[in-house]
Amino acid sequence: MRPSVTRWKTTTAASLRTTALSLLAVVAAVGVGAGPALAADGNVAWTVRTASNGYGEARSSYSYNVNPGGAVEDAMVVANRGPAALTLSVYAADGFTTDAGQLDLLTRDKKSIAIGAWVKPNAGSVIIQPGKTAQVPFTVNVPENATPGDYVGGILTTLTQADQAEGINVDRRLGIRIKLRVGGELKPNLAIENLHVTYAGPTNPFSKGDATITYKVHNVGNAALSGKQAVTVSGPFGLLRVRAEDVAAPPELLPGESWDVTVPVHGVAPAISLAATATVTPLLTDASGSTTSLKPVQVTAHGWALPWMLVLVLVVLIAVLVGAYLYRRRNRAQGKAREDARVRDAVEQALRGPEPQTS
Template sequence: MPTHRRPRLAALLVLFTALALTGLRAGPATAADGDVSWTVRTAANGYGDDRSSFGYAVNPGGTVEDTMVVTNRGRSTLRLAVYASDGYTTDAGQLDLLTREKESVGVGAWVHPRTDTLTIKPGKSADVPFTVTVPKNATPGDHVGGLLTSLKQSDTAAGINVDRRLGVRLALRVGGELTPRLAVEDLHVDYDGTVNPFAKGTATVAYTVHNTGNALLSARQDVSVQGPFGRLRTAAGDLDDTPKLLPGERWTVKVPVRGVAPGVRLTATAELLPLLTDPSGSTTPLKPVEATAHTWAVPWLAGLLLLVVAVTSLLVRRARARRREREAARVREAVERALQEA
């Protein structure tokens, strides 16, 4: 997962941000608070009349021109900032966009709105034409960001500024070789048993899903734990799919597998079925990937017996060593006496 950078704090002023994105649900996105209300949506043009978001396939060095429509639904004149920014997946698995003071290096740097401010009277709409210019050295594959409108309002009593943002998701698939790949990394398993030698325990399987390719991917997950020789297999049950991860992103997973018999040596397996979504919205499953890890799960009684055996074995070895030392000492003494008598 990406590192989320925090907004700078100044004295007693704290910046709060609320963000809504169209493209994650049908229809235009709406921001409403008292007399202030506005919507953003895609314009009807040659790309379509009822799009939920902006999406393009562009070759490196190519350009695209399109328009976002902003409508003032409130009762007072609205003054908004307009800018583009890169997207990232939050810890909650949702797409978010960098705030304006954060540097964008992908979509946010390639999208250029014709204006960076809007003034819209109540009940009126304004078009925001923009150009997408893809660098010639752009990495092939998927890039996600958004075009945003922003309204900062002061709350003097609370001593805060509230940054209300409303935007439209913008996805690019840059031409070139598409290499969708996921990896399961850092898989490990822990077992928590009971003192009852016949009771089952819980194995906790943890791992990281890493998008190592250049395409936006989610994955179906299957996690199981089994004993030696594939016996006593226990599955975690139905698991949610991972969120869609951008190229390079990571997602941490921790799955409890309950009802696992203490099979002495356990093997945990995490299998992922990557899901690739094409520009039309259809999903294609790819070749599964998996990883395994091992842990000990010895029944309490058996563990006690093993401990007793180990301690007994150690004591026997020490007793034998002491006897050998005493025999060697007696031999040395006998040799010394024989030499003295001679």
């Protein structure tokens, strides 16, 4: 099995005043084979792989279970495939999940607080002759106060070369992932946060429209977790239920990380009130690669699905009915006022009696 190698490229540009400006362009390909990382001129190439020892042979990456205060010693093998001697820097860094759902490692100018701080190579650099390999030993020292749970990072080799044509320095990195589980109580847990549902209906009030469900999957536990997702939308009392198709699984999230999810659901009837339910089943992977499904997490949110054309027709109809009622009421009031005036005039005429006759 080939090692899980991550390739990165970092470029650094200098101004006329020789002030360094770091331009970080990440090129990550987690889980690819240990192919060579080529420099700009194509004459420099090297590979990295895990060392064969008591932890195993041909490992795809480094994986350890260590109690707080414990230590592990291991090694990385670096091979020079180019025609000239190579001087490579070696360092460790914390890992994180990118917006594209891939594992990346912090650059050397960023401070690591976990694996990047706990993994110490025996040397900060290594010199390798053409066609030769060199073993780079390293030690993982877990602090006594380390919080139990999963940590992911990596150990990297880097080569910086000047690009005269562009006036920049190109920093190429090639590394291997390290997954560490610190002993203690494991509390795997995913949460669904900020669940919302919106509805967009057609002009035809009797046609179906589309609902959009958005939420955030948040790893609130201390174990790295992936998950399976399902989303449904229904009307009042669970009627007219529609299930979203092919909801993509979130990437494996490290403790504390979150992932934004947007799910379109088609063919939703304008049922006035909608209930959107998101279900996430956490998946926990152990050191052997076996995956266990944990208790599903489910959250429901409500939103409106109004057939606006029908609502507009009803509003107009109600306005017409109210106008007709008010018109009839005003006519009745005016007719009653006229009748009251006629009666009042008749009474006054009767009280005055007949007018005297003049001879």
